[in-house]
Amino acid sequence: MADGQPQISLTFPDGSARHYPAGITPAEVAADIAPSLAKRAISAQVNGAHWDLQWPIPGDAAITLNTMKDDAPALELIRHDLAHVMARAVQELWPDVKVTIGPVIEHGWYYDFDRAEPFTPEDLGRIEAKMREIIAARDPVLTELWDRERAIRHYEQTGEPYKVELVQAIPEGQPIRMYWHGPWQDLCRGPHLQHTGQLPADAFKLMAVAGAYWRGDSNRPMLQRIYGVGFRTRDDLKAHLTMLEEAAKRDHRKLGREMALFHFQEEAPGMVFWHPDGWTIYRALEDYMRRRLTAAGYREIRTPQVVDRKLWEASGHWDKYRENMFITEIDEEHANEKRVNALKPMNCPCHVQIFNQGIKSYRDLPMRLAEFGSCHRYEAHGALHGLMRVRGFTQDDAHIFCTEDQIEDETARFIDLLSTVYRDTGFAKFDIKLSTRPEVRVGSDAVWDKAEAALEKAILKVRNDYEVDPGEGAFYGPKLDFKLTDAIGREWQCGTFQSASSAS
């Protein structure tokens, strides 16, 4: 504790306050309170921010000291440090490997490496063993603030081009933190544990290696990503692995085969062959949905599956979505040219055709048109996944034609309908995500302000929580996405609600 510094006041969770010189670290605060706390402390919350024990506290603040008993910070630190320890292990085993990034994710972490040779499952075992050595070494974790030029020079000298790029990408004014886990160095915003020995050597496991694009950009190099899971105790790890085993037993692809509900085969990838029992379940669901839609004021319609390209050109799909569409060519007798049709990938253009028939009065609004629309999309091979991502499917789809004043109310009615459907089908809990205006969009800011506000107010009419996904809306309007959590904790994005306003 340096003297001559201005004093700051730190407020503790119980409301008491202590005074210290500015720049004191949480580690020093903990030591001042009790030696046992100094030993048990792993990090702090300083004004709500997760704070490394070694980071100085510049001014008055609310402070909470975390120990391994504090779930969220403990797991974050464990997983974060395990990511670094894994990267160190990899570079100790293969010094020519280039390191990139390694964030914490749900249940664990990953780290992306650039290495010519692929990692094998056996390599994962070797890396785990090396990680245990590093943990056993109880190497101290140190942090320093460097200026940008020095950090860039350092990574140029050590031959880490990805790190150079990362340093360059750090916004002006943000600290550039250099961390050491023993002799091994990494760029990281932290915070971290105090030494590698604080990591539970028996509560982590390396799970898989897979490709991942550098910075998520498919035009950039593909790296190798190693996934790990980490917990506080061996029992927690075992519980997680058991959960995964249970999940595998409930995999709908496996159940579908075992119970003879449906199958797939090579001749129609991503398209379902429904067997009698499976189709019985399917129809029960569809019948239920039909009753609910009717009760909610929707009228059911049916539109064509194969439609001339002219309509898709008019709707803009031909331009922007053609590579995802199944196209058919027909030689018609006496015709000058082949007629080109496409299987509909979405229902919207067809629904608009029905709306456009005849003269409509504002008295007709809102008009709710629903269809169990049979759609086909040429999804990328790598994207297909059982019944969850397919090329041929029925979209339980509806379009609500209404006035601007009615948007909010119609949206709220929709959320309410969907909520009860999810509840009835066993998904009592779900999240709503509001995707707002993207960079590239049509319509004025005023229109977007209105549209976003209407959706937001509609959500609040029904419930009080939602997340915002900035910039993820469609080019023509904001949208709501509904995410379900299944019986074993996996998240799926299911329902979606998109708002579009026509210029007239």
Add this chain to the structure above:
RNA sequence: GCUGCCGUAGCUCAGUGGUAGAGCACUCCCUUGGUAAGGGAGAGGUCGUGAGUUCAAUCCUCACCGGCAGCACCA
């Protein structure tokens, strides 16, 4: 589409450069008052497709198709 792995009996998988096996399931017989019971016999495979190397390929090489994990994509 990209990276990696995989593609052998209905299912889960083993295997070898000289034209294939196990467990479960299936069929038949026997035993047994029982509920994934025991014993015996049996049926079932163009070893994803095509080309190449070879005297010879399920096994090696290449291409394609399909699947799995992840990434990208999801106007």
